[in-house]
Amino acid sequence: MRKRVVLYMNQFFAGMGGEEAAHMPPEARTGLVGPGTAFAEAFGPEAEIVGTVVCGDNRYTEDMEGSRVLCLELLRSMSPDCLVAGPAFNAGRYGVACGDLCRAASRDLGIVAVTGWYPENPGKELYGNDVYAVPTPDSARGMKEAVPAMARLALRLLSGVRMGPAREESYLHRGIRKNFFHELDGASRAVEMGLKKFRGEPFRTELEMPVFKKIPPAAPVKDLRTATIALCSSGGIVPKGNPDRIRVSSAMSWGRYDVSGIDDLTPENYESIHGGYDRTWALEDPDRVLPLDEMRKLEREGVFGKLYDFVSLTTGTATSVANAERFGREIGEIFKRDGVDAAILTST
Amino acid sequence: MKLELCKAFVRDVQWGKRTCLAGGVLQVDKVSALALFEGEKRFSSVDLDLARPGESVRIIPVKDVIEPRCKLSGKGECFPGIIGGPETVGSGSTLVLKGVAVVTVGPIVSIQEGLIDMSGPATEYNPYGQTCNVCLVVQPAKGVEKAEYETALRLAGIRLAWYLADVCRGAGVDETEVVEAADSVEGKAAECGADLPRFVYVCQAISQGLLHDTFLYGVDVKQILPTLLQPQEILDGAMVSANCVSACDKQNTFHHQNNPVVLELCRRHGKDLNFLGVIVTTEMMTLAGKIRSSEYTAKLARMLGAQVAIITEEGCGNPDTDICMNAKNLEEAGIRTVVIGNEVAGQDGSSQGLADVVPEMDAYVSCGNINEVVVLPPMERVIGDIRAIANVSGGDEKSIRPDGSIACEIQSIIGSTNELGISKIGCEWV
Numbered sequence: 096m097r098k099r100v101v102l103y104m105n106q107f108f109a110g111m112g113g114e115e116a117a118h119m120p121p122e123a124r125t126g127l128v129g130p131g132t133a134f135a136e137a138f139g140p141e142a143e144i145v146g147t148v149v150c151g152d153n154r155y156t157e158d159m160e161g162s163r164v165l166c167l168e169l170l171r172s173m174s175p176d177c178l179v180a181g182p183a184f185n186a187g188r189y190g191v192a193c194g195d196l197c198r199a200a201s202r203d204l205g206i207v208a209v210t211g212w213y214p215e216n217p218g219k220e221l222y223g224n225d226v227y228a229v230p231t232p233d234s235a236r237g238m239k240e241a242v243p244a245m246a247r248l249a250l251r252l253l254s255g256v257r258m259g260p261a262r263e264e265s266y267l268h269r270g271i272r273k274n275f276f277h278e279l280d281g282a283s284r285a286v287e288m289g290l291k292k293f294r295g296e297p298f299r300t301e302l303e304m305p306v307f308k309k310i311p312p313a314a315p316v317k318d319l320r321t322a323t324i325a326l327c328s329s330g331g332i333v334p335k336g337n338p339d340r341i342r343v344s345s346a347m348s349w350g351r352y353d354v355s356g357i358d359d360l361t362p363e364n365y366e367s368i369h370g371g372y373d374r375t376w377a378l379e380d381p382d383r384v385l386p387l388d389e390m391r392k393l394e395r396e397g398v399f400g401k402l403y404d405f406v407s408l409t410t411g412t413a414t415s416v417a418n419a420e421r422f423g424r425e426i427g428e429i430f431k432r433d434g435v436d437a438a439i440l441t442s443t
Numbered sequence: 444m445k446l447e448l449c450k451a452f453v454r455d456v457q458w459g460k461r462t463c464l465a466g467g468v469l470q471v472d473k474v475s476a477l478a479l480f481e482g483e484k485r486f487s488s489v490d491l492d493l494a495r496p497g498e499s500v501r502i503i504p505v506k507d508v509i510e511p512r513c514k515l516s517g518k519g520e521c522f523p524g525i526i527g528g529p530e531t532v533g534s535g536s537t538l539v540l541k542g543v544a545v546v547t548v549g550p551i552v553s554i555q556e557g558l559i560d561m562s563g564p565a566t567e568y569n570p571y572g573q574t575c576n577v578c579l580v581v582q583p584a585k586g587v588e589k590a591e592y593e594t595a596l597r598l599a600g601i602r603l604a605w606y607l608a609d610v611c612r613g614a615g616v617d618e619t620e621v622v623e624a625a626d627s628v629e630g631k632a633a634e635c636g637a638d639l640p641r642f643v644y645v646c647q648a649i650s651q652g653l654l655h656d657t658f659l660y661g662v663d664v665k666q667i668l669p670t671l672l673q674p675q676e677i678l679d680g681a682m683v684s685a686n687c688v689s690a691c692d693k694q695n696t697f698h699h700q701n702n703p704v705v706l707e708l709c710r711r712h713g714k715d716l717n718f719l720g721v722i723v724t725t726e727m728m729t730l731a732g733k734i735r736s737s738e739y740t741a742k743l744a745r746m747l748g749a750q751v752a753i754i755t756e757e758g759c760g761n762p763d764t765d766i767c768m769n770a771k772n773l774e775e776a777g778i779r780t781v782v783i784g785n786e787v788a789g790q791d792g793s794s795q796g797l798a799d800v801v802p803e804m805d806a807y808v809s810c811g812n813i814n815e816v817v818v819l820p821p822m823e824r825v826i827g828d829i830r831a832i833a834n835v836s837g838g839d840e841k842s843i844r845p846d847g848s849i850a851c852e853i854q855s856i857i858g859s860t861n862e863l864g865i866s867k868i869g870c871e872w873v
Contacts, residue, residue, distance in 0.1 A: 224793070260871030268872030272792040274811045274853070275871050276567065281783050281864020282703035282753075285808045286642075289751045289781040290715060292806050293640045301809040301869060302786060304800045344689065344836040345790070345814055345852060370555065370836040371688070371760070373653040375589055412760060413689060413787050413813060413836060413854060415794030 098142040098253050101173050103166070103180035103196055104129055105189045108235075109149040117188075119151035121165040123173065130242055134179065137246035142253070146173045148196075155192035162192075163199050175206055177249050182211030182241040183218060185233040194222025201226075207252040211241045212267065219267060227252060228267045308420075313437075322436035325403035327426060329411030329419075330384035330443040331369025332360070332377065341409055344370035349409035349422045351429070354402075359388045371412030372443050384443060403435050411442055445623040446675035447536035449515060449616040453543045456493050456575035462607065464614040469543055469607070471577060479602055485595035487584040492826045494546075494561050494576040499823035502578055504556030504831040505857050506547045506593075507684050508571055508697040509600050511540040513608035514679070522680040524661020525598065526605045533675030538608050538616075544574040544697055545607065547600040548827045549581035551593050551654065556835060557690020557857040558849075563820050568859035568866065570697070578826050579603055593654055597685050601696070622675050622709045628719060628747060635717035642716045643749040644674075644704050645740055645773075647765050649686055649693070649757045650725040656685040657694070657757075659723055665732075669724035669740045671747075674705045677721060688758045689836045691813045691859040692785055698858065703865045704753055704783070719747045724769070726762040737768035741776050749778050756784040756862045759813065763799040774803040781806040785860040786870050788812040790852065796870075811860040811868040813837070814852050821847030 106116040108129040124147045127135055135144050148169045155162040170178060178200040183190035190212050197208035202225075211231040212219045219228065229248050231241040248266050252258065260275060261268035277284065284301075291298035316322045333341055339350040357364065360381035367377035367384060382388045385406065394402045407426045411419070430438060452467055459470025473491050480489045494500045512521040517535015520527030546559065559571045566572025579600055583592040625631045648657035650665035657664040659682055672681060682699040705721060712718040722743050725736045744752055752773050756766045763784070770780045782804055786796030792812055814837075832838040837854030844850060853859040860868060 258873060261873055262871070270793055271873050272786055272788040272796060272812050272870050273873045274815050275869055276867045277869045278867065280703055280867050281808050281810045281861075281869070282707045283864070284869075285704065285753050285781045285783050285864055286707050286711060286716075288806050288808060289642065289753055289779065290640065292779045292781065293751045298806060300805055300807045301871075302796065302807040304802060304804055304807075305795045305797070307795075307800065340840070342839055343834065345787075345854070372651075372655070373589055373687070415787055415789035415814065416796075416798070417789055417794035 097140070098176040099145045099174060100138060100142045100177045100179055100249065101145060101170055101175040102131055102134060102147040103178060103193065104147060104149055105192065106149065106151045109147065111149065117151040117153040120154055121148060121150040121162055121169055123148055123169040130238060133238065133242045134246060137243040138250070141250055142177070145175060150192065152188035152192060156188045159195060163195060166196050167199055167203060170200060170204060177207040177209070177253055179245055179249055180208065180210040182231045182238070182245060183216055184231050184235055184237060185213035185216050187217045190216035190218025191221060194218035194226050197226040198222050207249060209245050209249045209252065211245050214267060223267060224270045229265060230267050316437045319399045320397060321400040323401045323403050323434060324390070324399050325407065325430055325435045325438040326385060326387065326390060327407040327438050328385045328441045329409055330377070330441055331367045331410040332365055332381045332385040333368055333408055335364055335366050337368050341368065343368050344410060344413040346410045346414045347418060349407060349426065351405050351407050353404055354387060354406050355404040357387065358391045360385060369410050369412060369443060384441060386441065403433065444534050444626055444673045444675050445621065446533050446678060448539050448620040448622065448678065449536050450539045450541040450618045450620065451611065451614045452541050452617045453575055456495060456543065456577060458493070462610045464540065464611040469540065469575065476603065476606065479606055480599055483595060483599070485584055485587045485591055486581050488582045490580045492578040492580055494578060494826060496561060496573050496575065498561040500561040500826060501558060501822040501829065502546055502548060502576065502826045503558040503829060504548065504550050504827055504835060505559055505690070506549065506551060506556055506596055506687070507600050508695040508857065509545045509604035510697050510700045511543050511545060511604045511607040512680060512700060513538050513605055513612065515612065522601050522605060522683060524658070525601050525683060529660050531676065532679035532681060533673050537679055538612060540608055540611060542574055543607065544571055544576050545600050545604040546571070546576045546578045547581070547596050548578050549583070549596060550831060551589055551596065551687050555687040555689060556831065557855050558832065558835070559857050560819060560822060564817060565819050565856050568853060568856045568868065569861070570865065571857060577603065577607065580827060589654060593685060593687065597683070601683060622678065624709070624712055624718065626673070631717055631719060634713050639715065639717045641719050641748055641750045642708055643719050643744050643747060643752050644708055644721045645752050645754040645769055646721055646723050647726050647754065647756055647762060647769070648682065648723060649688060649762065651728045651761070654687040658683045658685055664723070664725055665727065667725065669722055669736050669743060671743055672721040672723055674709050674718065674721055677702050677705050682723065689813070689854050690857045691837070691854045692758055692862050694757050694863060695858060698861055698863050698865055701865065703863055704755060719749055726757060726765045733765055733768055737765065737772050740769055741772035744773060744778055745776050751779045754780055754782045756782065759785055759787050760798045763797050767799045767801040767804060770804040771801045781808060783808045783810060783864045784862050785810045786812045787814060790814045790816055808864060809870040810862055810864060811853065812870050813854040813860050816850060817853055819849045819851070
């Protein structure tokens with residue numbers, strides 16, 4: 096059966112006018128509009144353009160919520176299998192509208208949605224992690240290349256066959272890493288890459304080095320004797336029984352536990368669940384990883400003001416940087432709220 | 444150094460009255476095989492089980508996998524320093540039972556063992572669904588410390604693997620692979636001419652202690668400075684795993700014996716490149732240890748006159764710092780580097796995959812995201828204990844689903860993201 100495709104375009108590409116028409120509300124059009132003819136040709140017999148939703152760029156971006164609801168209603172009335180929005184090239188407002196509607200259409204209507212952006216279009220920055228898009232040139236002069244590429248990507252997604260890597264299927268990647276099987280094993284790929292690198296030939300690394308965020312350290316503690324110090328650890332120490340079911344590796348969560356009544360960690364009250372080291376000695380005495388006993392001693396001696404009442408704990412082994420960053424932000428916010436002056440982080 | 448790998452192909456394994464190999468079928472005499480472990484007080488029980496390719500069998504919790512090999516001629520014995528003496532191996536000929544693996548099964552750290560499936564989707568991720576597996580299933584004796592138990596199980600696996608090859612010495616050889624190169628740097632240069640790029644292979648081995656160890660000629664690698672090997676030594680079992688780190692990226696002894704980087708560089712030696720040798724280096728726990736080993740590695744590579752280095756990682760997270768330091772130090776010494784590693788990109792694949800990075804690491808071969816979730820169908824038979832999945836890295840209490848299938852990260856599958864690059868897995872942007 097032929098797939099039903101609905102196009103989305105702005106006032107300009109629909110032939111309704113330029114800036115003066117940029118406030119026009121969403122409306123549905125039947126018949127082929129603007130680049131619709133080119134799309135119909137690119138889709139060929141496999142899909143049929145059943146209509147077009149048109150909306151002014153200002154209208155969409157100044158009232159995102161309202162415009163989105165109206166556009167979705169119009170879409171729904173045409174029962175499409177697929178939305179093709181744009182191409183937006185490097186038009187900022189248009190790119191944002193295309194991204195927003197594509198994301199909503201796939202989330203709320205469960206249909207395939209495709210757009211086209213110049214890689215620096217702000218729409219990609221905002222919606223690029225959620226939306227399938229092809230890279231386009233920066234202006235409408237690139238329409239000829241963009242239309243067939245978008246139709247091809249839409250048909251590819253409509254086929255239901257597992258999507259391949261972005262570089263092979265020619266779409267803008269969504270910032271997601273996925274496992275695939277190559278033709279060659281890893282060792283052969285490495286030797287080949289080494290030969291190319293040595294000869295000065297172009298080679299393709301399989302993971303571009305990410306840029307780490309540099310977090311500026313907090314100002315030094317002015318007076319340790321009045322400071323509140325917190326203990327945190329990624330060493331997998333948790334209250335006996337692991338009440339919050341923190342994972343032994345690849346942690347998805349952290350736990351916050353009241354130690355105000357505890358002077359010493361023992362096998363009776365705490366344990367290690369960490370999946371990355373031999374836990375024998377940590378189980379024997381959890382203070383070896385989370386030195387609560389020593390901190391209490393220093394607190395009693397008046398070396399610092401007060402040990403914060405809660406410990407913040409997780410496992411650090413095979414835990415993704417994204418999760419670790421989230422834990423850090425969540426823990427830091429609570430510390431700030433509670434007036435913690437400094438924290439000691441122990442790892443393993 | 445010239446090593447002949449005399450491969451006897453095995454397509455089936457069965458119980459028999461006498462351990463022998465005939466017509467591609469390995470017969471295992473269970474009684475005499477188990478007699479190897481008589482008097483071993485560190486085990487409360489020892490048993491053997493067989494698993495064949497295509498069977499509906501799941502093996503869990505797996506510690507190590509070893510390929511049966513023994514020396515037919517030449518100095519020393521396979522697994523030097525463990526079986527027989529510490530003589531330098533890598534010359535003469537070696538019998539390889541191709542298509543057989545010894546699999547050691549039993550809980551040590553429980554969270555750092557993994558699974559092998561003999562059929563279904565998990566077989567895509569490692570070579571062990573295609574081998575006839577002789578499983579050594581062991582329970583520790585009460586009161587035995589983990590480190591002692593690890594030692595006992597490691598040695599037991601090696602002994603069983605050597606025994607299986609040793610008793611099959613008379614078996615016919617189906618294929619011989621010759622791995623040969625001159626001993627000295629000058630000799631290698633004469634073989635290759637001046638035009639071929641000079642490669643070294645930097646093999647990082649986990650050596651962090653706390654059951655994260657590797658043995659080289661029977662020596663605990665955390666006690667060594669980086670050292671130099673001929674490639675053939677690796678193939679004769681000079682490196683043995685003593686490793687209880689995440690299942691997906693610990694080098695099994697099988698991986699060392701079949702090190703794909705060593706084999707690929709040997710095959711291309713004299714054709715596309717000049718393979719100078721293997722630098723075995725450490726992945727230490729301390730920063731000082733990392734700096735010492737990385738500096739020393741770069742020095743050895745310079746002494747050899749290397750121009751390109753292939754660096755392989757073992758494990759993830761902490762050892763990311765070792766690959767970074769090695770890439771940086773080698774590149775600064777004018778040696779072009781390629782790193783083979785994996786990624787920890789989260790279950791949804793959207794996280795940064797490495798814990799440490801340097802701009803010098805610009806040629807990276809990725810052997811997969813360890814966190815990607817797979818569903819493995821139920822198997823009719825389990826060797827070991829399926830409940831172990833709840834505690835294995837990459838699994839959790841919800842991993843076993845009501846229909847008996849398992850949903851876990853590929854991290855739980857032995858060797859799934861092996862960083863020697865033994866499989867075809869890779870990771871891509873989508």
